[in-house]
Amino acid sequence: MKKNTPLIIDDIKAAATALSNDELVAIPTETVYGLAANAFSEKAIDKIYQTKNRPQTNPLIVHLHDVKELPKIAKTIPKEVELLAHHFWPGPLTIVLEKSDAISTKVTAGKNTVAVRVPNHQMTLALLRSLKFPLVAPSANKSNHISPTCPEHVYNSLGKDSPLILDGGTCTKGIESTIIGFKNNTPIIYRLGSISKEDLEAVLGTSVQLVTHEVSSIAPGMQKKHYAPRTPFITCTDMKVELEKYPNKKIGGLFFTGHPLAEQMTHYRVLSSTGAVEEAMANLYRMMHELDELGLDIIISELAPNQGVGASINDRLTRASS
Numbered sequence: 001m002k003k004n005t006p007l008i009i010d011d012i013k014a015a016a017t018a019l020s021n022d023e024l025v026a027i028p029t030e031t032v033y034g035l036a037a038n039a040f041s042e043k044a045i046d047k048i049y050q051t052k053n054r055p056q057t058n059p060l061i062v063h064l065h066d067v068k069e070l071p072k073i074a075k076t077i078p079k080e081v082e083l084l085a086h087h088f089w090p091g092p093l094t095i096v097l098e099k100s101d102a103i104s105t106k107v108t109a110g111k112n113t114v115a116v117r118v119p120n121h122q123m124t125l126a127l128l129r130s131l132k133f134p135l136v137a138p139s140a141n142k143s144n145h146i147s148p149t150c151p152e153h154v155y156n157s158l159g160k161d162s163p164l165i166l167d168g169g170t171c172t173k174g175i176e177s178t179i180i181g182f183k184n185n186t187p188i189i190y191r192l193g194s195i196s197k198e199d200l201e202a203v204l205g206t207s208v209q210l211v212t213h214e215v216s217s218i219a220p221g222m223q224k225k226h227y228a229p230r231t232p233f234i235t236c237t238d239m240k241v242e243l244e245k246y247p248n249k250k251i252g253g254l255f256f257t258g259h260p261l262a263e264q265m266t267h268y269r270v271l272s273s274t275g276a277v278e279e280a281m282a283n284l285y286r287m288m289h290e291l292d293e294l295g296l297d298i299i300i301s302e303l304a305p306n307q308g309v310g311a312s313i314n315d316r317l318t319r320a321s322s
């Protein structure tokens with residue numbers, strides 16, 4: 001539903017003015033909406049942590065308009081980074097690098113590494129080009145809520161703390177960027193996202209290890225309880241079996257693709273009627289938000305096929321269900 005609030009704007013200049021005054025602005029990207037601040041202003045960065053109720057231990061991603069800006073942010077740039085940037089930027093790949101002195105430890109939560117990406121959204125690229133500084137931007141939701149994929153989600157999650165929201169429509173990718181880093185020159189995925197492991201491996205010409213939250217304190221945002229709806233949420237491999245466990249409950253079904261059982265339910269969503277993983281990914285958070293607003297007793301979700309970005313969808317569904 002369209003929210004009637006003067007906070008949702010399409011004026012890039014007004015957004016730039018607010019950001020230059022150390023205010024926050026929610027910005028559109030191809031993945032999810034970000035809660036942006038001047039990456040060089042500690043005062044502005046503090047506001048991000050306050051507004052989101054974000055633990056100080058969880059570092060932020062720096063957003064640039066061009067790979068040429070990278071030397072200002074990162075000290076050493078491994079040769080694979082040029083290759084990755086060439087293939088995936090602008091786009092949903094975040095790269096973790098040794099930070100430059102210009103980057104405050106407030107951005108990196110005390111680490112000597114910084115996460116950085118060039119987002120693929122024309123409005124936000126135009127905004128970034130008009131600014132004298134890069135932007136830090138975590139997803140524009142309260143900590144542990146589902147990430148926002150349209151301006152209304154931002155407004156609903158941040159409520160009275162909502163800043164100006166630059167309306168760039170619905171996010172086309174629909175889940176966060178994939179995060180990659182290097183350890184002794186070996187690439188490691190810290191977070192699965194809208195670029196698949198297979199696509200990264202094809203470009204790098206080598207297999208890439210996935211370091212999940214259990215073994216990693218490297219991406220502290222990846223604790224298990226994350227991306228969660230408020231309604232109890234579970235995943236299953238057989239919807240029929242799972243439904244039978246909850247008689248007399250108001251159940252919402254989240255199906256990967258069309259299913260005969262869906263027609264018998266009052267509340268359900270289908271991520272992709274043709275079973276296309278990219279489409280399912282783009283619909284995932286919106287449908288989770290929609291089911292979450294129905295006042296159900298429980299949401300039961302099928303898992304996606306575990307290939308390509310299907311694995312990223314399953315990562316989010318599993319985290320939501322903890």
Ligand code: TXA
Pocket residue numbers: 029031032033034035058059060061092094096108111113114115119137138139140175176177179190191218219220221222
């Ligand atoms: O798609 C995205 O990446 C979105 C849009 C707005 O760009 N942003 C986003 O930010 O998802 P956030 O804050 O919700 O997630 C940032 C993730 C966290 O898991 C954090 O731990 C990780 O990036 N991160 C940030 N700096 C890091 C670093 N130096 N090393 C490892 N992980 C880092």
Ligand code: MG
Pocket residue numbers: 138139147221
């Ligand atoms: Mg987030």
